[in-house]
Amino acid sequence: xxxxxxxxxxxxxxxxxxxxxxxxxxxxxxxxxxxxxxxxxxxxxxxxxxxxxxxxxxxxxxxxxxxxxxxxxxxxxxxxxxxxxxxxxxxxxxxxxxxxxxxxxxxxxxxxxxxxxxxxxxxxxxxxxxxxxxxxxxxxxxxxxxxxxxxxxxxxxxxxxxxxxxxxxxxxxxxxxxxxxxxxxxxxxxxxxxxxxxxxxxxxxxxxxxxxxxxxxxxxxxxxxxxxxxxxxxxxxxxxxxxxxxxxxxxxxxxxxxxxxxxxxxxxxxxxxxxxxxxxxxxxxxxxxxxxxxxxxxxxxxxxxxxxxxxxxxxxxxxxxxxxxxxxxxxxxxxxxxxxxxxxxxxxxxxxxxxxxxxxxxxxxxxxxxxxxxxxxxxxxxxxxxxxxxxxxxxxxxxxxxxxxxxxxxxxxxxxxxxxx
Numbered sequence: 001x002x003x004x005x006x007x008x009x010x011x012x013x014x015x016x017x018x019x020x021x022x023x024x025x026x027x028x029x030x031x032x033x034x035x036x037x038x039x040x041x042x043x044x045x046x047x048x049x050x051x052x053x054x055x056x057x058x059x060x061x062x063x064x065x066x067x068x069x070x071x072x073x074x075x076x077x078x079x080x081x082x083x084x085x086x087x088x089x090x091x092x093x094x095x096x097x098x099x100x101x102x103x104x105x106x107x108x109x110x111x112x113x114x115x116x117x118x119x120x121x122x123x124x125x126x127x128x129x130x131x132x133x134x135x136x137x138x139x140x141x142x143x144x145x146x147x148x149x150x151x152x153x154x155x156x157x158x159x160x161x162x163x164x165x166x167x168x169x170x171x172x173x174x175x176x177x178x179x180x181x182x183x184x185x186x187x188x189x190x191x192x193x194x195x196x197x198x199x200x201x202x203x204x205x206x207x208x209x210x211x212x213x214x215x216x217x218x219x220x221x222x223x224x225x226x227x228x229x230x231x232x233x234x235x236x237x238x239x240x241x242x243x244x245x246x247x248x249x250x251x252x253x254x255x256x257x258x259x260x261x262x263x264x265x266x267x268x269x270x271x272x273x274x275x276x277x278x279x280x281x282x283x284x285x286x287x288x289x290x291x292x293x294x295x296x297x298x299x300x301x302x303x304x305x306x307x308x309x310x311x312x313x314x315x316x317x318x319x320x321x322x323x324x325x326x327x328x329x330x331x332x333x334x335x336x337x338x339x340x341x342x343x344x345x346x347x348x349x350x351x352x353x354x355x356x357x358x359x360x361x362x363x364x365x366x367x368x369x370x371x372x373x374x375x376x377x378x379x380x381x382x383x384x385x386x387x388x389x390x391x392x393x394x395x396x397x398x399x400x401x402x403x404x405x406x407x408x409x410x411x412x413x414x415x416x417x418x419x420x421x
Contacts, residue, residue, distance in 0.1 A: 037405075038143055039376060040419040046385055046403060047372025049114030055387070056398040058304055059106055062118055063389040063396040065301065067101050069291050070281045084286045085328055085362045089249040090260050093267075094281055101278035102163045103390040105132065109306075110372040110385055117306045117369050119384070120326075121287065123279035124244055130193045132388040132400035134200075136419055148421070153200075155397050159390040161204050167238045167273035179209040180275075181227065181236030186214040197240060209234070219253070220262040226271045227263070238273050245280040246329045285328040285364040286310070307367045315365040321346075322368040324409075327361035333412025334358045338368055340409060351410035374405050374418065381405035385420070 043052055050058060073081065074095055081091050104123040108116040133156060140147050168175040180201055182194040194212050201210050217231040228235040248259035266272045281287065288308040291297060297305055309315040315323050324338035335358030337350035353359055373380035383406075388399035406415040 035416055036139055036142075037376060037416055037418050040140075040143070040145060040421050041374075041403075042421055043401070046374070046383070046420060047110040047112075047114055048116050048385065050116065055116065055401075058116065058301075059387045059389050059398050060396045061301060062106060062304070063104060063391075065291065065296065066104065066121060066282055066287070067391070067396070069287060069296060070101055070278045072296075073281055073287075073290075084284065084290060086281075086284060087246060087249050089258070090245055090280070093245065093260060093264055093277075100163060100166055100276065101282060101391065102159065102276040103388070104279075104282065106387045106389060108304075108385040108387070109369045110383070111369045112372055114372070115303055116385055117304055118288075119306050119366060119369075120285060121282050123276065123282045130196050131417065132386060132402050134196050136400055136402060139417075139419060143419075155392070156390060156399055157200060157204060159392045159397065160201055161206060162393045163275060163391065164201070164204075164206065164238060167275055170273045171237060171270040173237060175206050176208060178207050178237040179211070179234060180207050180238045180240065181218075181229070181234070182210065182212040182240045183218055184212065184214055186216050194240070207238075211236075220266060224271065225262065225266045225269055227266055236272060238275055240275045241277070244283070244329070246283075283329065285326060285330070286362075288366075289364060306369070309365045310362075312363075312365050315367075320367045322370070323365055324368045325363045325365050327358040328364055329361055330358050333410045333415075335361065336410050336412075338409065340368055342370070349409045351408075351412050368409075374403065376405075376418075379407065381407060381416075382409060382411070383418070384411050 043050075043055060048055060073084075078088070078091050081094060082088050086094060101123070104121055106118060107120040107122060109119050110116050133153075137147055164178075164180070165175055168178050180198075182198050184190045184194040191212060191214065198210050198212055201207065211229060211232065211234050213229040213231075213234075213236075217229050218227065219230045220227050221235070226235045227239060245260065248263070252258050253262075263272070263274075267274070285308075288306070289310055292305070292308055307315075307318060307320065309318070312323075312325065321341040322339065324336060327335040330336065333351040334355050335351065335353060337348070337353070340347050340349065371382050371384075374383045375381070384404045385401065386404065387401045389396050390399055391397075401420045403418040403420055404411045404415045405418050406412070408415075
C-alpha cells in the first residue's frame with residue numbers, strides 16, 4: 001500500500017472520529033477562565049500584515065535558519081556549548097549525528113505595526129502539533145463550526161513517514177520491522193496527546209508496532225542496552241521522546257545510572273534512534289541569542305526578529321526599556337518576569353515564581369513587544385501567534401496555526417486558546 005493510499009484509508013477510518021477521552025483536549029474552563037473561545041478568527045484579524053502565503057514563507061525561512069543553526073552547533077567546542085548552558089553531561093548527545101530536527105512550534109508576537117516577531121521555539125512537548133492540528137479539528141466540531149479541509153493531514157503524515165524512515169536507516173533496520181515508543185511524562189494531558197501522535201503513525205501502516213510509555217515504566221535492558229517498557233516488556237527501536245533531556249541528568253534510576261548515559265550508549269550501539277532528537281538543541285532559548293550574535297539572520301528576517309540577550313545588562317546597554325526575562329529551559333510561563341514601559345510609566349510583572357527549578361536557571365532577556373490587541377467581548381487581550389512547521393524529504397512545510405491570549409503580560413498554561421482558521 002502506498003503512503004497516499006494509507007493516508008486516504010486513515011482519513012476514512014479516523015477523521016470523523018471524535019477523539020473523546022483520547023486527545024488531551026483540555027476542559028472548557030481553566031481556573032475560572034475560558035480555555036477555548038467560541039469565536040474563531042482569520043490571520044488578518046490577528047493584526048498580522050502578512051497574508052497567509054507570506055506568513056507561511058516566513059515560518060519556513062525561520063525553520064530553515066533554526067535547523068541550520070542546530071547543525072552548526074555540532075561543530076562547536078564543548079567549552080562553547082557549556083557557555084551556552086547545555087548541561088555538560090548531555091553535550092555528547094548533542095554531537096550524536098543520528099538525531100534530526102523534525103518539527104517545531106514557532107511562537108510570534110504581532111506588534112502594533114503588524115509584524116509577526118519570533119519570540120520562541122517550542123519543539124519538545126507533544127502539544128506542539130496537537131493543539132494546532134488535530135485539536136483544532138476537534139475544537140471546531142465541539143463549537144459546531146465547519147471543519148478544515150482534511151487534506152492538511154497528508155503533509156503531516158508524509159513528514160512522519162519521511163522522518164521515521166531516516167530513524168530506521170540510522171540503526172540499519174527496515175522501518176516495517178521497527179517498534180515505535182512514544183515516551184511521555186505521566187500526566188493525563190501528555191498521555192492523551194501522545195496517543196494522538198500514535199494514531200497518526202498507526203495510520204501510516206509502515207511500522208511493526210507502536211506503544212505509549214510513561215517515564216514511570218521506561219527503562220533500558222542491562223544485557224543489550226535496548227530501551228523498553230518494563231510494564232509490557234516491549235522493546236523500542238525508535239523513540240518519540242517527550243521527556244525533556246535537560247531533566248535526565250537530575251534524577252537517577254534506583255541503581256544510580258542516568259537516562260542520558262543509557263540513551264547515549266543505546267544510540268552508539270545502534271539499538272535506538274530518537275525522532276526529533278535535535279529538539280533538545282533548539283529548546284534552549286539561548287539558541288536565539290547565538291543566532292543573533294553570530295549574525296546568522298539575513299536582512300529579510302530581521303524585521304521579524306526579537307532582540308535577545310544573555311544578560312539584563314546587555315539588554316539595557318541596547319537601550320531597550322520594555323523587556324521580559326525567561327528561564328532558558330522554561331515552559332508554560334513559569335519563572336518569567338519583566339518590565340514594561342508605556343508612555344513613561346513603568347510596570348514590573350512576573351509569572352508563576354513558585355518552582356525553584358525554573359527560578360534558578362540562567363535567563364534569556366528579550367525585548368517585549370506591545371502586541372496587537374485581540375478584542376473579545378469588549379476585553380482587549382495580549383496574545384502570541386503560534387505556527388506549526390514540520391520537515392519532509394522536500395524540506396520544511398507549514399501546518400496549523402492558532403493563538404494563545406491572556407489579559408496578563410505572561411502567556412502561560414492558563415491562557416486561553418483562540419482558533420485561527
